[in-house]
Amino acid sequence: MEAGNVEALTVRVDLSAIRGNLAAVRALAGDRIVMACIKGNAYGHGLVPVARCLEAAGVPWLTLGSPGEALALREAGITTPILLFPTIAGFDLKRHVGAGITIGVQSAAEAAALAPQAAAPVSVFLKIDAGFGRVGAPLPVAASEAREIARLPSVTLAGLFTHLPFFSEESVAWVQERLKAFGEVAGTIQGDAGRRLVVQALASTGLASGLDAPSTNAVCPGSLLYGVQPTWTSASGQHIDVAGLRPALVEVTSIVGSLRTIAAGERFGPGGARSAARATRLGVMPLGFSNSILVRKPGQRVGIAGRSAPVLSVSLEHTVIDVTDATPIAEGATVHLLSRDGAVGPTLEDIARAQDRATVEILVALTGKAAYAYVS
Incomplete structure (x- = not known):
């Protein structure tokens, strides 16, 4: 997350991709x-x-x-x-x-x-x-x-x-x-x-x-x-793929706001519903239902320190992830909620599948509660 940014989310957008997608659309549209x-x-x-x-x-x-x-x-x-x-x-x-x-x-x-x-x-x-x-x-x-x-x-x-x-x-x-x-x-x-x-x-x-x-x-x-392909599937299972499209959303990131360790066998989570099978390192992100639908339920995964980390719980303004396998990390570490190519975090399509939503639903939920950065 960029210095001075106090938002829970940072969204990076590739404007050159939008220009390229417009060219592909114009080719389809003809005159x-x-x-x-x-x-x-x-x-x-x-x-x-x-x-x-x-x-x-x-x-x-x-x-x-x-x-x-x-x-x-x-x-x-x-x-x-x-x-x-x-x-x-x-x-x-x-x-x-x-x-x-x-x-x-x-x-x-x-x-x-x-x-x-x-x-x-x-x-x-x-x-x-x-x-x-x-x-x-x-x-x-x-x-x-x-x-x-x-x-x-x-x-x-x-x-x-x-x-x-x-x-x-x-x-x-x-x-x-x-x-x-x-x-x-x-x-x-x-x-x-x-x-x-x-x-x-x-x-x-x-x-x-x-x-x-x-x-x-x-x-x-x-x-x-x-750069979002149409949500359309034929009876034979084929999808429409428009040539020349590239997702304009490069990545969405948050940070680890705090860290704590739960001992093996210790109960934690809402109502103590979870029990740590091993010593578990928890990372808490400052986002939840109030400012993002990118993470909505336990079981989704995010990227941190080159590893995939599972979401354990989501509340109004906090999301808890298991960073045990991503340690050592420090508070302030970047968490990749979405990655265009899937290299450092889930893709838009991964998130849509995990939540059983249309990709467009995920996109339009990105509102003013984020810091935007643009690249070309």
Whole structure:
């Protein structure tokens, strides 16, 4: 852990990997617009530094779902167009509209409510629910909602988008049928508008799978930009592997905050539930449920002094590991919670398997409760 850092976690991110992953995504996207998704603190990689990296690389759009994160980008000097996904109905977006942020809406009524908050025409994207059943104008009424938006005097309909996540080969036929239905509605709306709109339907998995998205001219990848392969397995057990991806998360580390030795046969742990089979050296890290999900339960492993050490217990702000086989070590020793290549600690995939979680869940849990360092 770096001198002067008082955080329990240090996260190191490789910005050159993000640039390389963007190049791989652009190759998949062809002539379609790449709208870079940076929601969830840029998937745990640090919102503003990642946004600056993508802006410098010429990404035409940044997308996210947090009103606070959208404003943070403008306050940090990011000038790239930003699409804010639909948020809570009635949320005060006056500052966002004033900052030139494009607002995702689900209806003409939502778009109309934005007009009094703006000194200039408001740019909106209409979110269409193509079958996911979560957010957006239902397909049967989407065209009429778009026509109503077009009639609003202080609102400009700039684009359309939908979201159809899927995780297995068995879902592909349904997703492809829904994409076709979305494309038909999008084509109608574009015809009514008499001009070219930004139309997006594919995210990371759909893009990597090579699905056809009629009437669209944009893609909105998220996890691919950070070097995470799609969570998708075919019936035959095959995985999608996108060429050219490299994980941008180099490592996550903590420290041994204190050390103690438990004698053989001594009981310890919550309720004295454990008994030391041998003289055991315990290391205590200053992190727990309150600031990390990288270690969540006993049995996971971390790296220390070139050895693998098991996690014995996790509480609100402390994690106890068995460092007996890693001695001699001192307080302040670095603990590798995550390692990109697995050389000094578990990989992201190792952690996801140990916790039975998706890799993206692990990433987005990396929030402001960490010190970030960036390398290129």
